[in-house]
Amino acid sequence: MYRLAKVSGIFYVILLLSLLSSCLPGRLQPFSPHITGFEKKELNKAVIYYREGDSISEFTDIDSLICQVEESHHLQFQRKVAFFVMNSEKKYRHYTGTRARFVAQPLYGRIYISPRAKEEYRADLIRFDTYIKHELSHSLFFQNVPFIRLLNYPGWFLEGLAVYTAAQAGTDGYYSYESVEDTIRAGYFAEPRDWGTITRREGETVRQCPLKGKYHFIYSEYAWIIHGLVLDFGEDKFVRFLHDSLKTKDFYALFRSTYGIDFDEYISQQMP
Ligand SMILES: [Zn+2]
Numbered sequence: 001m002y003r004l005a006k007v008s009g010i011f012y013v014i015l016l017l018s019l020l021s022s023c024l025p026g027r028l029q030p031f032s033p034h035i036t037g038f039e040k041k042e043l044n045k046a047v048i049y050y051r052e053g054d055s056i057s058e059f060t061d062i063d064s065l066i067c068q069v070e071e072s073h074h075l076q077f078q079r080k081v082a083f084f085v086m087n088s089e090k091k092y093r094h095y096t097g098t099r100a101r102f103v104a105q106p107l108y109g110r111i112y113i114s115p116r117a118k119e120e121y122r123a124d125l126i127r128f129d130t131y132i133k134h135e136l137s138h139s140l141f142f143q144n145v146p147f148i149r150l151l152n153y154p155g156w157f158l159e160g161l162a163v164y165t166a167a168q169a170g171t172d173g174y175y176s177y178e179s180v181e182d183t184i185r186a187g188y189f190a191e192p193r194d195w196g197t198i199t200r201r202e203g204e205t206v207r208q209c210p211l212k213g214k215y216h217f218i219y220s221e222y223a224w225i226i227h228g229l230v231l232d233f234g235e236d237k238f239v240r241f242l243h244d245s246l247k248t249k250d251f252y253a254l255f256r257s258t259y260g261i262d263f264d265e266y267i268s269q270q271m272p
Pocket residue numbers: 134138158159162
């Protein structure tokens with residue numbers, strides 16, 4: 001009975017979002033089943049939406065990147081991954097509400113690519129495959145987690161997982177694991193819980209981290225924690241933890257029962 005009520009609750013949320021999106025084009029576009037105004041290229045595992053005249057030559061091997069990300073998470077995408085290659089920064093911000101260069105949005109896990117990102121990967125200033133794998137990790141997660149769980153899911157774990165999956169630490173400005181440890185030794189640390197969740201804003205150690213380009217450190221620090229978990233307890237256990245975390249209400253209780261140690265205790269043991 002409870003399950004039925006929950007399922008129909010989610011159905012009504014999706015229905016409401018769909019109705020709102022047809023009245024409010026723009027910010028709700030990522031959640032709308034209707035897509036207009038884009039050219040469309042369909043591949044085995046992805047659909048690329050782009051503006052007429054734009055090039056999407058970078059997406060030739062996208063199916064293989066998608067398979068790699070599925071394999072590393074031991075999860076499958078529930079539907080083709082939709083990419084939106086944007087031509088206007090204004091429209092990008094309107095759709096996504098962010099200034100970040102790339103973003104994956106909840107629910108369908110659609111991935112948006114800003115004109116700035118496009119310029120940078122075309123000029124070889126950033127790695128296309130690495131950034132795309134990062135967003136694919138988020139997209140895969142969004143397609144597999146019930147929306148209700150996502151609201152309180154620890155954001156630090158999502159970002160750490162994406163950086164870890166994409167082997168992003170040490171590339172394009174992101175701290176290597178070695179520099180993360182050096183930086184922690186120098187007295188900087190962003191508490192994982194301070195990253196917040198969809199419903200809880202960032203805490204003090206993230207907001208007030210004084211490092212220049214602090215997100216390059218913080219993202220890598222969270223990936224460093226995941227890297228440590230895999231080293232200490234093995235990949236199989238990590239994958240099981242990841243899968244179980246999609247179904248549990250209490251991430252940190254699951255951490256304790258899986259790893260046999262309290263999360264905060266584990267973190268203090270990891271300090272270099
Ligand atoms: Zn991310």
